[in-house]
Amino acid sequence: MDRQLLIFATVCYLAAVIRTVISFRARIFRRSRFVFLTIALGFVLQTAFLSVRGHALGSCPITNLFEVLVFLAWSIALIYLLIGTTYRLSLMGAFTAPLVVLLQLVALLLPIDTPRAFPIAPNPWLEFHASISIIAYGAFALACVAGAMYLVQERQLKTHQLRSIFYHLPPLPNLFSAMTRLLWFGFILYSAGLISGFFVNEPLPWTKIALAIAIWILYGAILQGRYLRWMAPRRIATLCVVAFAVALSLLWSIEFVGHRA
Amino acid sequence: MNFFCFGLNHHTAPIEARERFAGHARSPAVLRDLGCSEVLLLTTCNRVEIYAAAGANIANEEIAESLRINDEPSSKNDLEAFYRKENAECARHLFRVAAGLDSMVVGETEILGQAKRAYADARASGNAGPLLHRLCQRAFRAAKQVRSKTQITRGPVSVGSVAVDLAEKIFGDLRGRKVLVLGAGETSAKTLRALASRGVSDLRVSNRTPARAEELANELEGIAVPFATWLEQCREIDILISSTAAETHLLTPPLLVPILRDRADRPLFIIDIAVPRDVSPEVNEFDGVYLYDIDSLQEIASESHELRRQQIAAAEAIIDEHVADFQKHLGLSQSGTRPTKECPTRVSGELRASEL
Structure with missing residues (x-):
């Protein structure tokens, strides 16, 4: 039952992706209410899935990699719905939906929805630590999306090859501003998640701690580079994309290490 | 009662002719005196056009005279630059003009604002009645749809x-x-x-x-x-x-x-x-x-020019739909003429041609 909800949610996001591709091909790429609504519906279905799963588990549904990926996809959609309109970056939906589809397809297609071999005693600190860290990942994912949009727009301006999307993407300063705010938002949440990890009161493998701190340092360095103007905006945008790819692969490692611990 | 459009534009007349027949504040009143029940004067740097409703046919020479701004007598050559479109063809012309399809830079949007101002002026001076109201509102709707459904306005062209x-x-x-x-x-x-x-x-x-x-x-x-x-x-x-x-x-x-x-x-x-x-x-x-x-x-x-050019067919299809709908709405025949009781059309030789 709960997997069906997730499949329907994935179909909604897929509809947003298909609509975007069709718009691209017809060269009438523009802000679309359809994309926003399908993402919103997908978000509702994801929330229903997480709620059903959470009730069944009696805890926050982030007990295995499958649930972590779904929770991450849900966080991305949540932050997009919160900031998409605020920063007038509705077009971000067209870039966000494929990322969510990718995460949920990986979750659905790989055999990673394995229940824990042993029950875990409820630990509010652990749940807070894990959930806030994943929501931080959601912000980093959106920063990656804004960074990708920046790179697309910047490349068109540099090469003088203006595609249809050029006229619909926001100006570079707006994208850069959204990117840095999302980085800050994610960094603050991630810091809170990291600090709360020390109150979990359970033995944690040192590799997991080291990887988590490595991600924190990586994003801290990007923000430092931004404010000390060590790097041009284009490099910050590139780093946002690269850092999220690294963080996502480390998340996998953290989970892997966590399960073996 | 029939309605028609009469005028000249950058396609048909050089700037000197457009300057001579630029129209003036009194043009609508003169046309009212000639028998037009409703009159709208649209003047831009590229066109001078009269949209009017009249019970009787009004000769092109008389309309051209009402637009002339100096005392220099008009020649036969001057009249050759004018076009006249009636009923459905008049509606099609206005829809195309408002949508920017007849503009020098295809898809430019300034013309829609100019058409709206011309209509507002005609209403304010009491020269626009129910027929021009329907015609203009439909033209604005058609133009808006062309802008939103096609990429005719997309991209910079200068x-x-x-x-x-x-x-x-x-x-x-x-x-x-x-x-x-x-x-x-x-x-x-x-x-x-x-x-x-x-x-x-x-x-x-x-x-x-x-x-x-x-x-x-x-x-x-x-x-x-x-x-x-x-x-x-x-x-x-x-x-x-x-x-x-x-x-x-x-x-x-x-x-x-x-x-x-x-x-x-x-x-x-x-x-x-x-x-x-x-x-x-x-x-x-x-x-x-x-x-x-x-x-x-x-x-x-x-x-951008090329992209706009590719969009013309789609824009014309939208205009066709609006013209057909407008014809149906006003009870015009397929040929675009409007059956009327009080006005048996007075055919006056070549002046009755839809476009000179």
């Missing part, structure tokens, strides 16, 4: 508008941006005007001939700066428009490097209109520097 679009993508809001014009050619002045229309207020002009710089600066409410200081100005400005007659590059990577160091990560948009070019193409390699020469600007404008 060097100035390309520069503005690019600047807005690089800087976002253009208010408060600083522009330096190097050289004082006509294209750079046009580009500067286009930027000023979007809020750029700090305009600086530099030229080897100071008097020419002063002249352009005064015209655009900017300031003239000595030519010797133009490179120093590059530390402050956001946009550089260069159009000098220099035979070698004025701005090269070695000259730009120290300037970029002082600019931190503020982008610099360089529009090089000069031929031969004033700016070395290598400067485009620097982070935050966006260099466009005249060829790349014109290529973007041409691509």
Whole structure:
């Protein structure tokens, strides 16, 4: 039952992706209410899935990699719905939906929805630590999306090859501003998640701690580079994309290490 | 009662003829005296058109006379520049005009505003009645649909508008941006005007001939700066428009490097209109520097023209639908004529032709 909800949610996001591709091909790429609504519906279905799963588990549904990926996809959609309109970056939906589809397809297609071999005693600190860290990942994912949009727009301006999307993407300063705010938002949440990890009161493998701190340092360095103007905006945008790819692969490692611990 | 359109435009008449028959404030009243029950006068730099409803046929010579603004007698050649379209063809013409399909730059949107103002004037002066009301409202709807359903208005089609679009993508809001014009050619002045229309207020002009710089600066409410200081100005400005007659590059990577160091990560948009070019193409390699020469600007404008041209068929299909719907609404026949009881049409030779 709960997997069906997730499949329907994935179909909604897929509809947003298909609509975007069709718009691209017809060269009438523009802000679309359809994309926003399908993402919103997908978000509702994801929330229903997480709620059903959470009730069944009696805890926050982030007990295995499958649930972590779904929770991450849900966080991305949540932050997009919160900031998409605020920063007038509705077009971000067209870039966000494929990322969510990718995460949920990986979750659905790989055999990673394995229940824990042993029950875990409820630990509010652990749940807070894990959930806030994943929501931080959601912000980093959106920063990656804004960074990708920046790179697309910047490349068109540099090469003088203006595609249809050029006229619909926001100006570079707006994208850069959204990117840095999302980085800050994610960094603050991630810091809170990291600090709360020390109150979990359970033995944690040192590799997991080291990887988590490595991600924190990586994003801290990007923000430092931004404010000390060590790097041009284009490099910050590139780093946002690269850092999220690294963080996502480390998340996998953290989970892997966590399960073996 | 029939309705018709009578006029001339850039397709049919040179500017001299359009100037002679530019229409005036009294034109609608004259046409009312001639028997028109409703009259709308649409005048722009490219067209002078009368849209009117009348119970009886009014001769083209009389309408043309009402538009003439001087005492110079009109010749037969003058009348050949006019066209006349009736009922459904009149509706189609207005829909096409409002949608920008009949404009010099296909898809331009200014004409819709001009048509709306002409209609508002006709209403305010009591010259527009129910028929023109329906015709105009339908034209505005058709134009809006053409704009939203096709890409006919997409993309800039002149060097100035390309520069503005690019600047807005690089800087976002253009208010408060600083522009330096190097050289004082006509294209750079046009580009500067286009930027000023979007809020750029700090305009600086530099030229080897100071008097020419002063002249352009005064015209655009900017300031003239000595030519010797133009490179120093590059530390402050956001946009550089260069159009000098220099035979070698004025701005090269070695000259730009120290300037970029002082600019931190503020982008610099360089529009090089000069031929031969004033700016070395290598400067485009620097982070935050966006260099466009005249060829790349014109290529973007041409691509937009081509894109708009590709959209014409889709736009015409929308117009067809609106014309058919309008015909049905008014009870016009398929041929576009309007059955009427009180007005057996008075055919007057070649003047009755739909387009002269």
